């Protein structure tokens with residue numbers, strides 16, 4: 001199953017993935033070797049036991065290669081939100097689309113570019129980050145991405161800069177994406193004392209098509225920096241999506257993530273956050289809405305390596321049809337990481353009899369003076385609340401929609417940036433309205 | 436307006452209401468009193484259409500319609516409002532949103548246009564004044580983390596906005612401090628109309644000083660064992676319920 005990828009890698013001379021800076025080539029080589037050696041994960045692999053990746057492994061995939069057709073900005077209207085001045089980089093079937101992208105007014109010290117462009121012009125400034133945060137031996141998918149990555153968004157926010165308008169990295173797949181795989185690679189670096197907000201979206205213009213997106217996003221949050229990172233996954237419900245977000249945080253920094261997933265036949269997102277120094281805060285929120293036969297899998301890992309840090313995690317899911325959700329939340333607290341305050345919650349709401357949830361918190365705590373809690377619930381709509389709403393005039397379906405929305409809104413409300421929060425609200429509403 | 440005849444209801448296998456007769460005409464206030472567990476809330480919930488209770492006998496006519504045939508939301512749309520003894524918390528939905536949703540559903544059912552959130556704010560402003568409340572309460576989640584008294588006041592705010600024809604207040608006075616009791620009671624009084632009626636379930640004569648009932652009924656063990664004028668409440672306050680239970684020979 002690995003051969004087609006090895007062949008693609010070897011045959012890439014003269015293509016976009018071949019002409020990077022010199023330092024990158026050995027990294028790609030090592031990643032490819034790593035992937036060729038390990039192959040895809042198997043059912044015996046504990047990390048992938050609940051994730052049915054069979055169709056990816058058995059599929060035959062071509063590399064996604066942009067679009068040959070015309071694509072207008074108005075086709076992206078339903079995916080673009082917020083202020084027109086927001087910087088938006090658009091990628092179509094894995095390839096940067098300059099005409100659809102817009103770079104708004106950016107403060108000095110901020111650089112937003114496509115990966116290929118950044119490798120050409122800012123190679124030196126990303127050398128110490130690209131492929132340094134996400135280890136290729138973390139997963140075969142990450143190795144594959146690293147070997148074959150071609151495009152993605154690069155956001156560099158210089159020390160002390162307050163980037164008051166968010167940057168939106170929008171990955172669009174069209175009908176041409178059918179049967180193809182893209183390996184988007186994003187890099188977000190927020191330097192010392194800077195503040196930024198980045199949105200990463202995966203959307204489709206071909207809702208019924210099957211394709212595969214294999215993204216990796218690396219994030220570095222320097223000392224005293226602040227970053228809100230929203231990930232909106234709205235792939236085709238016939239598509240495969242296996243993504244990693246790898247975050248490194250330095251002293252006194254604040255990182256807040258919101259991982260929203262509603263697309264994919266199989267969609268998995270790994271979020272790994274390393275708290276490398278003291279007094280760090282990490283907030284990780286998630287919301288997944290599934291229906292039909294969808295499988296949505298969230299794996300999170302928080303590494304408390306140093307004392308006096310706080311991590312707070314809430315993932316919620318709303319499941320309909322015969323869909324399935326997997327949640328696995330690891331919290332590692334090293335012996336040195338005293339005074340760690342870690343809380344993890346996973347709550348699931350089942351709207352149908354056929355839906356299923358596998359939820360597994362995994363706390364590995366090696367320090368003694370810590371406060372760590374976790375909890376997971378799987379439940380249904382509250383009968384009493386339903387009656388209460390009906391007694392105020394709401395029909396059963398309106399009452400159920402309201403309560404379901406409420407369940408989601410509780411976590412979506414944690415997004416700091418108001419237009420992003422409103423967009424999430426809208427998406428939830430739209431999905432619930434179509435029930 | 437409301438005509439209850441021989442109403443019987445069970446929860447699971449237990450019969451709770453054992454034949455209730457009660458007639459309420461437009462413009463009237465009826466107080467329902469009675470010991471704990473006598474079935475007061477059950478009566479209120481059955482009138483609102485709570486699915487946990489099965490009606491096993493009798494009839495309820497509301498404005499000439501068979502009330503028991505209607506879904507809970509249809510009852511609300513027809514003007515029935517129950518202020519819950521234990522209002523329900525709905526985290527994640529603001530009070531404003533919830534109330535506007537309810538308001539609009541009821542408007543829609545009458546063929547009226549929905550109001551947008553700006554127009555609704557105007558409506559709210561007056562109603563908030565009625566219960567002497569600050570607008571901040573509207574951006575909090577419905578009843579979530581509200582104190583006992585705040586929850587009760589919130590029920591009356593909902594009632595003020597929804598303007599029911601038949602309001603059933605289930606122990607809205609319990610948990611209220613003296614000022615809040617006065618505010619809630621005066622709110623209820625201001626909402627009274629010649630074409631509306633109120634049933635107040637209460638344990639305390641005190642509330643009835645503010646909301647003066649035309650009739651007082653005593654519910655005991657699923658039956659109305661005595662009815663009278665407002666002076667009955669005073670007598671109950673002085674003598675308790677035991678004499679009534681003995682008088683009608685109700686086994687407890």
Ligand SMILES: Nc1ncnc2c1ncn2[C@@H]1O[C@H](COP(=O)(O)OP(=O)(O)OP(=O)(O)O)[C@@H](O)[C@H]1O
Pocket residue numbers: 446447449451469470471472473474475476477478487520
């Ligand atoms: N859903 C239910 N399932 C089982 N029993 C119930 C249910 N609801 C009420 N009951 C029982 O029916 C009886 C009457 O309850 P109800 O709540 O109507 O009393 P009440 O008169 O309102 O009492 P209180 O003054 O304490 O509020 C009680 O014994 C109660 O335990």
Ligand SMILES: [Mg+2]
Pocket residue numbers: 475476477520605606
């Ligand atoms: Mg009661």
